Amino acid sequence: MALFGITMKRELLTIFIVVFILVGLPVGAFLYQRQQTHSDPTKRVIIIQAAVPEAGGFQPATIKVNAGETVTLRFSSVDVTHGIAIGPGLGIDLGHVDPGHVKEVTVTFDKAGTYTFYCNTWCSPDHWRMRGIVEVIDPTNPDAIPTAYHDPIIERLVAEGVNIDANVTMGSMADHPQPDVLTFDHPPSIEKGNLLVASLAIPSELEDADWRLSHTPTEGLTLLQAMNPATSIEELINAIAYLWVTDTPLEDIEWAENYFNQNCAACHGQAGDGNGPAADQTAESPVAFADLTYMFGMRSDVLYAKIRRGGMGTDMPNFGTLLTPKETLKLVGYLWQLAWQSEDD
Structure with missing residues (x-):
């Protein structure tokens, strides 16, 4: 009996140790981290839990604050690692929030409007649904209806009758003679294009950033070829590649590359090849x-x-609630960099 009692005590001790390791330590670490997170008691703290969309997503999914109010948004994950960011235009990226851990940010929303907190780390097949809303209300006029934002770029496309969902979009030169079917043995070289443009006759349209914004590289190539008939098509393509990236400064490209890798590469691939780890889970390639x-x-x-x-x-979600127009243009600039990837890189 004595031996049996000793054996039972050892088994109970073993069970206690296992339970302590599996449960006690994570809970203790979580409570310790909470204790170490000092918040100003005069400011409101809003606790937001993140779970994969299939388990409910962000809870709460909508929060309301007054314009001018300083609040602390405290995020935790209940299941997998999530990345937490808030936009548009706030530049808030809390990085990864692992299960059982907490990250927070204290922010003052100066103006009434709508902001979005979202997950920027692939967490599930429905990752794109990981979004929540911050409604910032004017305390002097809490029932005011937010003013609709007018986007001049999109409004111009609508007025032009452009099919935004079309895969290939020609602009006002669609009826002009186009180059022969382009074939690409290798990507164009931005560096070679940069060296070449000084020796070319550049049409005035191609020197206009707004014209380049609203026309295709093929249309630009048509104009460039007409004024430089003795130059090879390969060299002209290099020049077009250079001209199409001149509108985005290097620091904007670096920002956009990081944003793309966090939010777009899961589907489109980090190299922009359309073969990201989640590509086979989308409705269309x-x-x-x-x-x-x-x-x-x-x-x-x-x-x-x-x-x-x-x-x-x-399954391409809208990013208009996450990015400012300027940030969106930075991302567009990076897409051209992906297109022109070459031996220069």
């Missing part, structure tokens, strides 16, 4: 920005509209 034939027939303003509005009939 994601666009391959490294497809030169596709990109030479695409317009920057259409890419902008697709990003902000989302893809109708696809």
Whole structure:
């Protein structure tokens, strides 16, 4: 009996140790982290739990604050690792929030409007649904209806009758003679294009950033070829590649690359090949920005509209609630960098 009692005590001790390791330590670490997170008691703290969309997503999914109010948004994950960001235009990225851990940000929303908190780390097949809303209310007029935002780029596309969902979009030169069917043995070289443009006759249209925004590289190539008939098509393509990236400064490209890798690469692939780890889970195959034939027939303003509005009939979500127009244009600039990836990189 004594031996049996000793054995039972050892088994109970073993069970206690296992339970302590599996449950006690994580709970203790969580409580310790909560204790170490000091918040100003005069400011409101809003606790937001993140779970995969199939388990409810963000809870609460909508929060309301007054304009001018300073609040602390405290995020935790209850299941998998989530990435937490808030936009548009706030530049808030809390990074990864692992299960049982907490990250928070204290922010003052100066103006009435709507902001979005969202997950920027692939967490499930329905990852794109991981969004919540911050409604910032004018305390002097709490029942005011938010003023609709007018986007001049998208409004111009609508007025022009452009099909934003079309894969290839020609602009006002659609009826002009186009180059022979373009074939690409290798990606164009931005560096070679940069060295070449000084020796070319550049049409005034191609020197106009707004014209480049609303026309395709193929249309630009048509004009460039007409004024430089003795230059090879390969060299002219290099020049077009250079001209199409001149509108986006390097620091904007670096920001956009990071944003793309966090929010877009899961479907479109980090190299823009349309073969990201989640590509086979989408309703339609994601666009391959490294497809030169596709990109030479695409317009920057259409890419902008697709990003902000989302893809109708696809799993491409809208990013218009996450990004400012300026941030969206940075991302468009990076898509051209992906298209022109070459031996320069």
